[in-house]
Amino acid sequence: MxxxxxxxxxxxxxxxxxxxxxxxVALHLVTCAQCKKFHEAQVHLFGAIESGVRxxxxxxxxxxxxxxVRAQVAETGAPRRxxxxxxxxxxxxxxxxxxxxxxxxxxxxxxxxKVPSRSSVGPQEATGTRPALPQAVAAAPKHHCTLAxxxxxxxxxxxxxxxxxxxxxxxxxxxxxxxxxxERDVAVAYTRPATEAKDEAAEIALLQIDELEVKPLESSNx
Amino acid sequence: MRELVLIQPGRVLVxxxxxxxxxxxxxxxxxxxxxxxxxxxxxxxxxxxxHVADAEDVAQEALLKAYRNFGRLREPARxxxxxVRIAFRMALDRWRSAKRRERRETQGEQPEQRSSGPxxxxxxxxxxxxxxxxxxxxxxxxxxxxxxxxxxxxxYTLEEVSGMLGIPMGTVKSRLFxxxxxxxxxxx
Numbered sequence: 001m002x003x004x005x006x007x008x009x010x011x012x013x014x015x016x017x018x019x020x021x022x023x024x025v026a027l028h029l030v031t032c033a034q035c036k037k038f039h040e041a042q043v044h045l046f047g048a049i050e051s052g053v054r055x056x057x058x059x060x061x062x063x064x065x066x067x068x069v070r071a072q073v074a075e076t077g078a079p080r081r082x083x084x085x086x087x088x089x090x091x092x093x094x095x096x097x098x099x100x101x102x103x104x105x106x107x108x109x110x111x112x113x114k115v116p117s118r119s120s121v122g123p124q125e126a127t128g129t130r131p132a133l134p135q136a137v138a139a140a141p142k143h144h145c146t147l148a149x150x151x152x153x154x155x156x157x158x159x160x161x162x163x164x165x166x167x168x169x170x171x172x173x174x175x176x177x178x179x180x181x182x183e184r185d186v187a188v189a190y191t192r193p194a195t196e197a198k199d200e201a202a203e204i205a206l207l208q209i210d211e212l213e214v215k216p217l218e219s220s221n222x
Numbered sequence: 223m224r225e226l227v228l229i230q231p232g233r234v235l236v237x238x239x240x241x242x243x244x245x246x247x248x249x250x251x252x253x254x255x256x257x258x259x260x261x262x263x264x265x266x267x268x269x270x271x272x273h274v275a276d277a278e279d280v281a282q283e284a285l286l287k288a289y290r291n292f293g294r295l296r297e298p299a300r301x302x303x304x305x306v307r308i309a310f311r312m313a314l315d316r317w318r319s320a321k322r323r324e325r326r327e328t329q330g331e332q333p334e335q336r337s338s339g340p341x342x343x344x345x346x347x348x349x350x351x352x353x354x355x356x357x358x359x360x361x362x363x364x365x366x367x368x369x370x371x372x373x374x375x376x377x378y379t380l381e382e383v384s385g386m387l388g389i390p391m392g393t394v395k396s397r398l399f400x401x402x403x404x405x406x407x408x409x410x
Contacts, residue, residue, distance in 0.1 A: 011403065011406060012399075012403075014402070014406075015398075015399045015400075015402040015403040015406065016395070016398075016399050017395075017398065017399075017402075042406070045406055045409060045410065046402065046406065048351060048355075049355060049402065049405050049406065049409065050374075052351065052352060052355045053269075053355070053359070053370060053371070053374040054374045054376075055352075056268070056269050056272060056355075056356070056359070056371075056374070057265045057266070057268060057269040057371050057374050057375050058265065058374070058375065058376050059264075059265065059268045059274060059277070061260070061261040061264045061265070062264070062274060062278050064278070065260055065261075065264055065278050065281055065282065066256060066257065066260050068278075068282050069256060069260060069281075069282050069285045069286065069289075070253075070256070072282065072286050073249075073252070073286065073289050076286065076289065076290060
């Protein structure tokens with residue numbers, strides 16, 4: 001083995017923090033003056049690095065640090081409980097996105113294109129190029145009413161279809177979204193599993209009726 | 223929404239009292255850790271910045287950030303490692319912005335040349351060596367640098383560093399090995 005390899009092994013030993021050299025390396029140092037000198041220089045260098053790094057981190061901690069942190073903590077108040085709240089809102093947000101996505105999906109051309117074939121039982125289709133809306137709607141089952149309406153939009157305008165929802169659904173959803181920021185606890189309660197509270201049997205007092213007046217039914221008088 | 227509250231009328235109130243209790247507990251737990259972890263955060267920051275006032279600022283910010291998010295920590299036993307990473311990251315950010323400022327101000331300055339033949343003590347004590355060591359440390363990959371700093375902090379064994387960072391002992395040793403080797407190559 002040449003000196004270069006011994007030197008690599010020397011550096012490896014010092015870098016791994018081991019104090020003793022392998023037998024053959026130690027033997028080589030006895031016979032090779034240059035490698036011995038190299039070894040001494042490396043020991044010095046590693047020692048200097050070690051003490052330099054130690055000096056770099058073991059600085060005296062300022063006495064003002066902890067009081068400053070405590071003061072800041074007192075100003076800040078309670079730590080955040082972001083996990084449960086954020087999960088709650090994330091779930092609600094995902095649900096909202098799903099609702100919108102399903103709405104868009106239902107409006108997609110692939111889905112909408114099925115509707116005329118379902119409503120093709122209308123008598124107008126055989127005669128005209130465009131099926132008349134009222135007949136198509138009348139012929140279609142009730143739950144296809146919205147789809148039948150929306151199917152006419154691309155044909156008339158040629159633009160991207162808009163999402164049409166029932167007015168009641170829209171109003172309910174708007175109310176839900178508007179109330180959500182004010183009702184965080186309720187939103188969290190929706191999404192958070194209920195704590196395992198021990199239910200106790202409720203005691204309900206017996207119904208007491210002091211005066212009971214029984215009147216005959218009108219039909220019994222006849 | 224209202225109906226849910228009416229069906230379980232005690233639910234919201236119970237949640238609130240539980241939250242107050244949780245906050246109070248989190249506050250107590252944080253206070254218990256502050257005495258031990260405050261100096262640790264400072265030393266990690268100082269190892270990067272090498273400026274007492276800056277390191278104190280960073281340690282304070284890191285501790286405050288850790289406190290704010292203390293309730294999110296799933297395993298409180300990992301607080302030390304979590305704080306160390308926050309402090310290290312914040313210190314690096316501050317160091318980088320300071321470096322950018324410095325570069326703008328002193329462009330074209332050449333690095334200092336190494337001297338030859340000093341003893342270990344002279345070498346370690348000389349400001350020239352310190353400056354070169356600092357530069358060499360700055361060039362180390364972050365994961366090597368963090369392990370090197372933590373292993374050099376008094377009172378922390380390699381096992382503790384391993385537990386703190388959540389990495390195996392062998393990984394700590396190999397990172398130390400490569401860190402030292404790279405430093406030597408840069409400083410030789």
